[in-house]
Amino acid sequence: xxxxxxxxxxxxxxxxxxxxxxxxxxxxxxxxxxxxxxxxxxxxxxxxxxxxxxxxxxxxxxxxxxxxxxxxxxxxxxxxxxxxxxxxxxxxxxxxxxxxxxxxxxxxxxxxxxxxxxxxxxxxxxxxxxxxxxxxxxxxxxxxxxxxxxxxxxxxxxxxxxxxxxxxxxxxxxxxxxxxxxxxxxxxxxxxxxxxxxxxxxxxxxxxxxxxxxxxxxxxxxxxxxxxxxxxxxxxxxxxxxxxxxxxxxxxxxxxxxxxxxxxxxxxxxxxxxxxxxxxxxxxxxxxxxxxxxxxxxxxxxxxxxxxxxxxxxxxxxxxxxxxxxxxxxxxxx
Ligand code: PEP
Ligand code: MN
Numbered sequence: 001x002x003x004x005x006x007x008x009x010x011x012x013x014x015x016x017x018x019x020x021x022x023x024x025x026x027x028x029x030x031x032x033x034x035x036x037x038x039x040x041x042x043x044x045x046x047x048x049x050x051x052x053x054x055x056x057x058x059x060x061x062x063x064x065x066x067x068x069x070x071x072x073x074x075x076x077x078x079x080x081x082x083x084x085x086x087x088x089x090x091x092x093x094x095x096x097x098x099x100x101x102x103x104x105x106x107x108x109x110x111x112x113x114x115x116x117x118x119x120x121x122x123x124x125x126x127x128x129x130x131x132x133x134x135x136x137x138x139x140x141x142x143x144x145x146x147x148x149x150x151x152x153x154x155x156x157x158x159x160x161x162x163x164x165x166x167x168x169x170x171x172x173x174x175x176x177x178x179x180x181x182x183x184x185x186x187x188x189x190x191x192x193x194x195x196x197x198x199x200x201x202x203x204x205x206x207x208x209x210x211x212x213x214x215x216x217x218x219x220x221x222x223x224x225x226x227x228x229x230x231x232x233x234x235x236x237x238x239x240x241x242x243x244x245x246x247x248x249x250x251x252x253x254x255x256x257x258x259x260x261x262x263x264x265x266x267x268x269x270x271x272x273x274x275x276x277x278x279x280x281x282x283x284x285x286x287x288x289x290x291x292x293x294x295x296x297x298x299x300x301x302x303x304x305x306x307x308x309x310x311x312x313x314x315x316x317x318x319x320x321x322x323x324x325x326x327x328x329x330x331x332x333x334x
Contacts, residue, residue, distance in 0.1 A: 001048060002063040003039040009058045014039075017056045021048065036060070046070070067261065069218045071225035072232070077263045083203045083231045085160050085179050088123045090203075090233050091265025095332045096294025098162050098180075098205075098267070099319060100126035102309035103139065104146035112301045114153035116316050120323040122334050124180070125150070125159040126296060130166045131308060132186045139307040147177050162205065162296075168196050175202060185210050185237055185272070188220050198227025205296075207235045207269070210248070214257055221264060234258055234266040235296060238273030247275025247312070250283055255290045271298040271312040280314055281322045288329050297322070 005014065014037065018028045026043040041048065045066075053059050067073055082092035090096045099117045104110050104127040114125050129146025131139065142149070150161045160179035165171070166187065174181050180203040187193055188209035197204050204224055208217045221232045236255055238248025250273035258266040270283035284295050300306045300313040314322060 001041040001045045002065060003041070003053060003059050004061040004063065005037040005039065005058055006060045007035055009037070013056070013058050017053070017058060020052060020056075023047075067215065067218070069215070069222040069262075071230070072218045072221040072262045072264055074261055074263045079263060081230065081232075081263045081265060083233055083265055085124075085203055088160065090267070091293045093332065094294075094334055095288065095292075095326065095330045096124060096267060097122035097323070097326065097334050098124035098126050098294065098296040099299045100162075101128075101300045101306065102271075102298050102313065103128045103131050103141050103307055104149050105142070105307050107149050107152060109301060110149050110153045111156065112316075113299050114157045114159055116299070116319060118157040118159055120320065121327075122323070123160055124162050125153055125157070126162040126182075126298075127153075128164050128308070130164060130170070132164070132166055132184050133308070144173065147173060151177050165193070165197075168193055171196055171200070175200060179203070180205055180233070182235075183207060183220075185212075188212055188217065191220075191223055194220055194223035195227050198224040198229045200229055201231075202229070203231040203233060204229065205233045205235050205267070207237045208239065208251075208254065211240045214254060214261070218258075218262060221262070232264050233293075234262070234264050235269050236266065236273070236292075237269040237296075246273070246279070248273050250274060252283075252286055252290055255287065255292050259291055265293040267294040267296055268292045269296040271296070271309070271314075275309075275312045277303065277312055277314050277318060280312070281318070281325060284322055285325060285329055288326065295326075 026041050029040045031038045082089045127150050129141050131141035154161050162180045163178045164182040164184045165174050182205040185207045238250045241249040243249050268287035270280045298313040299319045303310040303313040
């Protein structure tokens with residue numbers, strides 16, 4: 001952190017600020033230019049209280065040299081993180097496909113999709129049991145029954161289960177029955193939930209918030225990691241922009257950007273990013289090309305009848321076609 005001081009500040013006031021800042025973790029190096037004096041804070045500046053700096057009334061500008069996230073930062077962990085889930089992993093070179101309906105609706109529905117996902121060679125089944133709907137009158141998910149049905153699908157197919165948690169109240173149940181806990185876009189900054197998830201030994205998919213910057217998103221990952229859980233997988237799912245032809249705007253640049261700044265795996269969700277099933281396959285291919293570690297896609301046996309997100313769900317045929325494309329593009333295992 002660099003502090004640019006206001007011009008013509010008395011020596012004793014500078015000395016007083018330096019004295020306040022140097023607390024054992026921080027060393028202050030001072031440079032005097034023609035017009036400005038600069039203080040460079042060296043050490044772990046996480047605990048520096050910027051309020052104290054502003055209140056001193058002698059600082060013109062604070063410049064952050066390093067990103068505020070540490071555990072998620074590639075600078076401190078140059079190698080890619082590989083998150084292990086049973087005999088699979090995400091971020092270790094395979095291209096992970098997480099597929100399934102937006103919501104679990106019935107045993108027949110989830111088993112039909114699960115069998116297709118299994119047949120295609122993918123290893124992860126998604127399905128929402130608790131749905132964060134914009135309207136309280138929309139289908140809210142089957143709740144605990146949805147988790148029971150996912151368990152049945154896992155018992156038959158061996159697929160790993162991905163499902164979204166909405167509140168701390170369900171943590172114990174998710175720990176038992178879900179292999180990767182998903183934090184949805186709307187909960188990306190639910191800090192009490194993130195802290196609880198940070199105390200688990202469980203992979204977490206952290207979706208990007210509706211209007212979150214990349215730094216805010218990485219700070220949310222930091223909330224989980226700072227509690228001890230390093231198994232975080234980031235998911236780009238589109239952000240709010242002025243554009244209305246797509247449900248969100250797929251920020252494909254976020255994928256290489258995350259790879260640049262962080263060691264965490266990153267996957268893409270073109271279903272929620274676009275809201276349109278026919279855009280899913282081309283954007284899955286684009287995600288492969290820009291270096292995503294996998295994708296999450298919504299699949300429904302009968303999208304016209306889906307209780308949630310039918311317009312963006314691939315039918316089984318569309319899903320099969322997409323998988324063939326991924327296979328020929330990557331040649332990687334899943
Ligand atoms: C979902 O995955 O079903 C979902 C609600 O996604 P998001 O949080 O990205 O909107
Ligand atoms: Mn959905």
